[in-house]
Amino acid sequence: MQDIFREHIEKVIPLTDEEFAFVFSHFSYQRYKKRQYLIREDDHVEHAYFVVSGLLKLEYTDLSAKRHIVSFAMEDWWETDFMAYFNGTKATMSLQCIEDTDVLCLSLADYHKLCSGLKKMERFFLKKSNSGHIASQQRILSFLTSNAKERYDQLLQQYPSLFQRVPKTLLAAYLGISRETLSRLSY
Amino acid sequence: MQDIFREHIEKVIPLTDEEFAFVFSHFSYQRYKKRQYLIREDDHVEHAYFVVSGLLKLEYTDLSAKRHIVSFAMEDWWETDFMAYFNGTKATMSLQCIEDTDVLCLSLADYHKLCSGLKKMERFFLKKSNSGHIASQQRILSFLTSNAKERYDQLLQQYPSLFQRVPKTLLAAYLGISRETLSRLSY
DNA sequence: TGTAATCTGTGATGTTTGTCACACAACAAA
DNA sequence: TTTGTTGTGTGACAAACATCACAGATTACA
Numbered sequence: 040m041q042d043i044f045r046e047h048i049e050k051v052i053p054l055t056d057e058e059f060a061f062v063f064s065h066f067s068y069q070r071y072k073k074r075q076y077l078i079r080e081d082d083h084v085e086h087a088y089f090v091v092s093g094l095l096k097l098e099y100t101d102l103s104a105k106r107h108i109v110s111f112a113m114e115d116w117w118e119t120d121f122m123a124y125f126n127g128t129k130a131t132m133s134l135q136c137i138e139d140t141d142v143l144c145l146s147l148a149d150y151h152k153l154c155s156g157l158k159k160m161e162r163f164f165l166k167k168s169n170s171g172h173i174a175s176q177q178r179i180l181s182f183l184t185s186n187a188k189e190r191y192d193q194l195l196q197q198y199p200s201l202f203q204r205v206p207k208t209l210l211a212a213y214l215g216i217s218r219e220t221l222s223r224l225s226y
Numbered sequence: 227m228q229d230i231f232r233e234h235i236e237k238v239i240p241l242t243d244e245e246f247a248f249v250f251s252h253f254s255y256q257r258y259k260k261r262q263y264l265i266r267e268d269d270h271v272e273h274a275y276f277v278v279s280g281l282l283k284l285e286y287t288d289l290s291a292k293r294h295i296v297s298f299a300m301e302d303w304w305e306t307d308f309m310a311y312f313n314g315t316k317a318t319m320s321l322q323c324i325e326d327t328d329v330l331c332l333s334l335a336d337y338h339k340l341c342s343g344l345k346k347m348e349r350f351f352l353k354k355s356n357s358g359h360i361a362s363q364q365r366i367l368s369f370l371t372s373n374a375k376e377r378y379d380q381l382l383q384q385y386p387s388l389f390q391r392v393p394k395t396l397l398a399a400y401l402g403i404s405r406e407t408l409s410r411l412s413y
Numbered sequence: 414t415g416t417a418a419t420c421t422g423t424g425a426t427g428t429t430t431g432t433c434a435c436a437c438a439a440c441a442a443a
Numbered sequence: 444t445t446t447g448t449t450g451t452g453t454g455a456c457a458a459a460c461a462t463c464a465c466a467g468a469t470t471a472c473a
Contacts, residue, residue, distance in 0.1 A: 099367055099370070099371070101371045105371070107367065107370035107371055108370075109363060109366060109367060109370070110363075121356065121359065121360055121363070122360045122363075125356055125360075154349070158345050158348070161345070161348045161349060161352060162341070162348060164352055165348060165351055165352045165355060168352060168355040168356050168359055169308065169312055169355050171359045172308065172355055172358045172359040172362060173308055173309045173312075175359060175362030175363055175365075175366060176296060176297075176308070176309075176362055178362075178366055179296060179362060179365055179366060179369070180286055180294065180296060182366070182369040182402055183286070183294035183295075183296070183399075183402045184286070184288045184292070184294055186429075186430090187429080187430070206449080206450055206451085207450075207451070208449085208450065208451080212370075215369055215370045216430070216431085217430070217431055217432075218450085218451080218452095219430090219431075219432080219433095219451095219452085219453080220429085220430055220431070222451065222452055222453080223430095223452085223453080261471095373459070373460090374459080374460075393419080393420060393421085394420080394421070395419085395420065395421085403460070403461085404460070404461055404462075405420085405421080405422095406421095406422085406423080406460090406461075406462080406463095407459085407460055407461070409421065409422055409423080410422085410423080410460095414473105415472105415473095416471100416472095416473090417470100417471085417472090417473100418469100418470080418471070418472095419468100419469080419470070419471085420467105420468080420469070420470085421466100421467085421468075421469090422465105422466085422467090422468100423464100423465090423466090424463105424464085424465090425462105425463085425464090426461100426462085426463085427460105427461085427462080427463100428459105428460085428461075428462090429458105429459085429460075429461085430457105430458085430459075430460090431456100431457080431458070431459085432455105432456085432457075432458090433454105433455090433456085433457100434453100434454085434455090435452105435453090435454090436451100436452085436453090437450105437451085437452090438449100438450080438451080438452100439448100439449080439450075439451095440447105440448085440449075440450090441446100441447085441448075441449095442445100442446090442447085442448095443444100443445085443446085443447100
């Protein structure tokens with residue numbers, strides 16, 4: 040598990056053994072069961088999570104109680120309600136397990152300690168944040184340019200494994216279409 | 227103009243005069259006229275831009291030649307085709323003036339020099355990137371939760387000045403609806 | 414100053430997608 | 444097993460939105 044995590048970081052910045060030990064010491068390890076919540080709406084958001092194995096959904100519930108999936112988080116992803124995490128505000132989204140999931144947890148205090156203790160990590164998080172921003176922009180573009188069927192195809196092409204791992208109802212909630220429409224797409 | 231820029235940075239991290247001079251030395255100043263391009267599709271993307279004054283649009287043209295606005299960039303915003311900028315790939319989007327616009331330009335080489343020369347700036351860019359990511363997620367959420375009229379209202383509430391400054395055709399291209407539909411919304 | 418390009422509104426019409434309703438299968442928990 | 448919950452497909456209908464067409468107004472610029 041440390042290996043996966045170390046490799047993940049070293050894809051961006053090389054680390055000595057001591058440096059990695061320092062980095063790793065800021066995290067705690069947690070296992071969650073399917074359907075368990077890591078974050079509930081209105082919670083104080085303690086941690087950002089690195090997904091070691093499993094699958095999470097970041098979900099927003101609107102005024103009419105409809106649920107929308109902002110993001111899936113699979114192996115090798117970082118996830119949390121970032122707005123609440125960084126600003127210390129209450130969670131507007133929930134983070135819940137679709138499968139049993141193992142994560143590494145990083146508190147905001149430890150995040151800051153980590154960044155000041157090892158400047159390389161600031162670059163690491165900058166890189167991650169940049170890629171996240173770019174990925175979000177791509178998702179926005181797919182809303183602008185594509186209809187339901189096209190967005191569905193793009194999603195399957197990008198993350199083929201999702202098709203096996205999550206119910207179609209959730210894929211619909213991610214794509215912004217009704218489950219009925221999604222059901223009628225596959226011809 | 228330096229003042230605006232310095233204030234913008236000092237909202238996040240305080241700087242001494244020497245530090246600001248160091249930061250500023252990495253930028254070049256440019257003025258662009260309405261309709262001029264800062265980046266064209268397939269260009270090599272030389273710079274990221276800080277908008278001192280004016281208004282830009284970041285635009286993507288799809289296969290059927292329809293134009294979609296990924297983002298407006300007004301005073302105090304950073305903009306470029308970030309994917310192309312960071313990865314050194316060719317631009318997939320264009321960046322064009324809606325009004326006469328003054329910008330500060332930062333090459334990727336200077337960006338890296340700046341970050342290594344003054345570690346504070348890495349934190350600055352991390353903060354900016356995080357907010358950008360959060361903003362994109364909000365935009366995704368508005369696609370998931372809201373219809374055309376609601377998205378339009380949200381946009382006007384967030385950036386009332388856009389209503390005065392940009393033609394409705396462009397607002398429609400940002401909201402992902404046809405200009406005709408937008409025209410029929412305001413009742 | 415004149416000509417072209419852009420911007421905007423609006424009608425008519427068709428397509429896409431959502432909503433409601435129902436049925437049935439798969440699965441989980443007691 | 445039984446019973447509830449979740450997931451999926453499908454028909455009928457309504458709502459949202461796109462497209463095409465046209466017209467008048469405004470703006471760019473040579």
